[in-house]
Amino acid sequence: MPCPLNGPRNIAEFVYGGVVGAAPDPASVDDRAWAEYLFIESNTRGVVREWWFHAPTAYWFIAERDTATDEILKTYPASELGKASVESDA
Amino acid sequence: MFELLKRGLSGGRPPRQLPAPRPLKPSYDVVIIGGGGHGLACAYYLARTFGITKVAVLEKGWLASGNTARNTTIVRSNYLTPDGVRFYDESVRLFRNLSHELDFNIMYGERGHLTLAHTDAAMRTARWRAEVNQHLGVDSSLVYPDEIARLCPELNLSEDVRYPILGALYHPPGSIARHDAVAWGYAQRAAELGVEIHTHTEVTGIDIQNGRVVGVKTNRGDIACGKVMQAVAGMSSELARLAGFRLPIRTIPLQACVSEAVKPFLDPIIVSGSLHIYVSQSARGELVMGGSTDPYPLYSTRSTLEFKEDLMMHMLELFPFIGRLRVLRQWAGMADMTPDFSPVMGLTPVENYYIDAGWGTWGFKATPVSGTCMAETIATGKPHRLCAPFSLERFYNYAQVGEKGAASVGH
Ligand SMILES: Cc1cc2nc3c(=O)[nH]c(=O)nc-3n(C[C@H](O)[C@H](O)[C@H](O)COP(=O)(O)OP(=O)(O)OC[C@H]3O[C@@H](n4cnc5c(N)ncnc54)[C@H](O)[C@@H]3O)c2cc1C
Numbered sequence: 001m002p003c004p005l006n007g008p009r010n011i012a013e014f015v016y017g018g019v020v021g022a023a024p025d026p027a028s029v030d031d032r033a034w035a036e037y038l039f040i041e042s043n044t045r046g047v048v049r050e051w052w053f054h055a056p057t058a059y060w061f062i063a064e065r066d067t068a069t070d071e072i073l074k075t076y077p078a079s080e081l082g083k084a085s086v087e088s089d090a
Numbered sequence: 091m092f093e094l095l096k097r098g099l100s101g102g103r104p105p106r107q108l109p110a111p112r113p114l115k116p117s118y119d120v121v122i123i124g125g126g127g128h129g130l131a132c133a134y135y136l137a138r139t140f141g142i143t144k145v146a147v148l149e150k151g152w153l154a155s156g157n158t159a160r161n162t163t164i165v166r167s168n169y170l171t172p173d174g175v176r177f178y179d180e181s182v183r184l185f186r187n188l189s190h191e192l193d194f195n196i197m198y199g200e201r202g203h204l205t206l207a208h209t210d211a212a213m214r215t216a217r218w219r220a221e222v223n224q225h226l227g228v229d230s231s232l233v234y235p236d237e238i239a240r241l242c243p244e245l246n247l248s249e250d251v252r253y254p255i256l257g258a259l260y261h262p263p264g265s266i267a268r269h270d271a272v273a274w275g276y277a278q279r280a281a282e283l284g285v286e287i288h289t290h291t292e293v294t295g296i297d298i299q300n301g302r303v304v305g306v307k308t309n310r311g312d313i314a315c316g317k318v319m320q321a322v323a324g325m326s327s328e329l330a331r332l333a334g335f336r337l338p339i340r341t342i343p344l345q346a347c348v349s350e351a352v353k354p355f356l357d358p359i360i361v362s363g364s365l366h367i368y369v370s371q372s373a374r375g376e377l378v379m380g381g382s383t384d385p386y387p388l389y390s391t392r393s394t395l396e397f398k399e400d401l402m403m404h405m406l407e408l409f410p411f412i413g414r415l416r417v418l419r420q421w422a423g424m425a426d427m428t429p430d431f432s433p434v435m436g437l438t439p440v441e442n443y444y445i446d447a448g449w450g451t452w453g454f455k456a457t458p459v460s461g462t463c464m465a466e467t468i469a470t471g472k473p474h475r476l477c478a479p480f481s482l483e484r485f486y487n488y489a490q491v492g493e494k495g496a497a498s499v500g501h
Contacts, residue, residue, distance in 0.1 A: 012396055016386035032486050039338040039429055039485040043327035045389045067341075068389045 001052065004077050005059045017051030019044075020062060020081065047073065108153070108281050114288060117314035118146045120468060121306055123293045123329060124322040125149025126158040127269070127454065128446050130276040131461025132319060132468070133285045139462070140469040143284035146315075147277075148308060150292035154273030157323045158454065160391075160423035162346050162368065162380045163269045164359055165455040166203050168223050168230040168261040170215075173479040173491050174432065175226045177459060180476055182263055184458035194275030196267045197373060202358040203264020204233075204242060206408075208253040212364055216259040223261075233260045242358050244409060251407050253365060264359050266370050266378075272457055296333040302441035303333070317468055319444040321460075324389065324424025326434075326447035335439045337447060338485045339426045343384040344451050345397040347420040349412070351375035356409075365404035376418065379405060383425055383451060393420040425450045430490035435460065435477040436467050444468050445482065452493075 002008050024037050042048075045068050052063045052075070062081060064074040120136060122129045125147045136142040149155070167179035189196050207213045216232050223230035234257050235247050247255055277287055288310070295307030296318070305314040320329045324341045356371040366382040381401045384394070398420065406413055427450045428434060434448035446464050449456065463474035473481060479491050 012385075031488075035486045035488065036336075040336045041327065041338060041340055042336065043340055043387065045328055045341075067387055070388055070390055070392070 001063070001072060002075050003054050003059070004061050004075050006054055006057060009054065013054060013056055015053040015055055017053050017060065020049045020051060051078075108277060108287055111288070112286070114146070114291070114308070114310055114313055115286070117305075118286075119144040119315070120317045120319065121145075121313060121315040122147045123306070123318065123320045124156070124325075125273075125277070125287060125289060126154050126156045126321060126323060127273045127276065127457040128158075128323075128449070128460050128464070129319070129321040130154070130273055130280060130287070131457050132321065132446065132464040133287075134276045134280040134283070135461045135465035136468060137280055137283035137285050139465055142469060145280075145285045146313070147280070147285060147287045148291040148293055148306070149287070149289045150309075152289050153277060153287065154270060157423040157425065157449070158269055158273050158457075160346065160421055161269055161454040162370070162378050163266045163454055164203070164264065164361075164368065164370065165198075165267060166261050166264040166359075167228050167455075168203070168205070168219055168259060168264070170219050170222060170493055171432075171491050172222060172226060174493050175223060175228055177476050177480075178455060179226065179228055180462075181456050181459035182265075184462070185265065185267065185455075188267075188272070188275070188458060192275035192279050194271060194278065196271040196275060198265055198267045199373065200263055200265045201370065202241065203261040204238065204358050204360050205259040205261070206238075206255050206360065206362040206365075207257050207259070208255060208362065208364045210256075213257055215363075216257060219259055228261075229263055230259060230261045233258050242356070242360065244355055244411075245360065246408055246410055253404075253407065266359060266372070268373075269454060272454075276457075276461070293329065293332070296329075296440075296443070298334065298440055298443075301439075303443040317442045317444065319446060319464060319468055321446040321464075323426050323447070323449055323453070326426045326445070330438075330445070330447075333438065333440050333443055337434060337445075337482070338428050339434070339448055340387045341389055341424050342387050342427050343390060343392070343422045344380070344382075344425040345384065345393055345420065345422040346378065346380040347398065347401070348372070348379070348418050349377040349415045350418050352377075352415065360408065362404070362408070365407075367401055367404050367408070369405065369408075377412065377415065383427065384422075389424060391422045391424060393422055427451070431493035432491040433460070433477075433480045434482050435463060435480040436473040436482070438482060448480075 167182045169175045207216045220232045292309045297305035303318045359370040361368040369379045428448040463477040466474040
């Protein structure tokens with residue numbers, strides 16, 4: 001895994017953190033939509049944008065990975081998420 | 091006896107083959123997507139119990155080439171939640187009689203099942219499970235190292251190891267079986283009752299009109315149908331997407347391996363939730379070994395070195411003398427994991443479209459009971475009593491069936 005902070009490291013040093021997605025506002029969301037957010041998954045077969053954590057350095061970042069081939073296409077710091085080139089999947 | 095002699099001498103065998111491939115019909119009453127154990131069992135019970143025989147099972151690969159062919163075949167009912175215990179115990183009951191029912195030897199072996207506890211927390215969970223199990227009439231109890239030594243003398247019970255064994259949950263009915271035979275037996279008997287089984291037939295689309303399923307598209311043409319059930323394990327989310335809904339499922343590989351065959355030395359099935367391993371010795375003498383699921387989702391059946399390293403590290407602590415045993419084969423299946431370690435069964439947002447999914451690392455043992463439950467659910471349009479707690483709706487009602495304590499490792 002090419003870690004944006006540490007360079008290429010063994011995959012066993014990383015923890016998977018789920019697909020990137022926006023959380024609904026807990027104050028206004030209804031129960032059904034909240035359940036959907038908590039439990040329901042896209043489980044996409046193809047390229048997805050995910051949170052990953054490098055455990056030894058406690059560093060969260062973003063990876064774009066193909067879930068059919070296990071190829072990691074791109075990794076970058078989470079701060080880049082807000083930028084125009086990357087929008088949310090969920 | 092005479093029959094046996096005659097067959098033995100003539101070298102002839104009773105026919106053990108499915109009918110030759112044939113064209114798809116334009117329509118069926120029920121189409122079952124996925125020719126694994128679950129799809130085939132459902133087809134069999136639809137025909138046998140409900141007389142519904144205009145049924146097609148569509149399998150994209152060869153018969154039972156998915157997780158049915160890849161599991162480590164452990165059958166047990168010592169779960170944690172009453173819903174789970176009742177459900178899996180009915181499966182154990184059906185499994186015990188399955189060789190007779192199908193007239194097909196599934197090589198069901200009641201070996202006894204030990205879930206080792208290495209921590210106080212694991213002991214607590216074991217005690218909890220034993221209480222729930224006994225309350226529901228399941229043979230299950232907490233045992234201590236003296237009793238474990240009697241049940242499995244080969245196990246390293248030394249306290250001078252990283253994770254000493256403090257006790258175990260003992261489940262005498264815990265069994266292993268021949269997984270392929272379960273699928274073949276159901277397939278053959280279902281076919282005799284009129285069910286059509288089409289291998290190398292992939293479903294590529296679902297036809298829905300006014301919220302109701304009316305047909306499926308396949309690589310061999312389109313078919314009209316009254317009802318559809320999907321039972322496709324790791325591909326569950328992809329199929330559901332074709333039908334227009336989403337699931338509480340992640341597809342995560344689960345790996346396993348076998349050693350070369352040695353003389354029988356290990357009678358019970360040994361599981362350790364804390365060490366993430368399980369092992370049994372097959373009738374052929376191979377050690378069948380598995381661990382926890384891979385650390386992240388993936389639609390692939392590739393094998394890894396990390397899996398073997400993690401597994402063997404702990405395996406050697408439990409059985410130091412297998413250090414020179416060689417691994418013969420390694421493989422993986424795509425497990426359809428739910429957040430509460432329970433299946434998703436029954437109705438879906440699409441009318442007449444049923445689901446049997448979320449079997450993760452634990453669904454082989456449920457093959458007969460899921461078949462009976464889904465057949466009744468499809469035939470009557472109402473969820474069978476035993477699978478009602480496992481509806482997709484439970485996630486929207488915040489009524490999950492938390493089997494986590496019982497299911498952290500393959501089962
Ligand atoms: C390594 C491993 C060990 C396991 N150990 C145990 C255990 O010890 N005990 C236990 O109880 N469970 C165990 N399991 C879980 C168990 O194997 C599964 O839950 C169970 O076999 C699921 O059966 P199934 O019929 O639902 O799925 P499968 O057998 O996977 O069948 C689904 C079928 O659907 C087909 N399919 C997919 N997409 C399509 C399509 N579009 N069109 C047509 N067909 C399609 C696939 O080719 C496949 O054959 C284990 C699993 C693995 C991977």
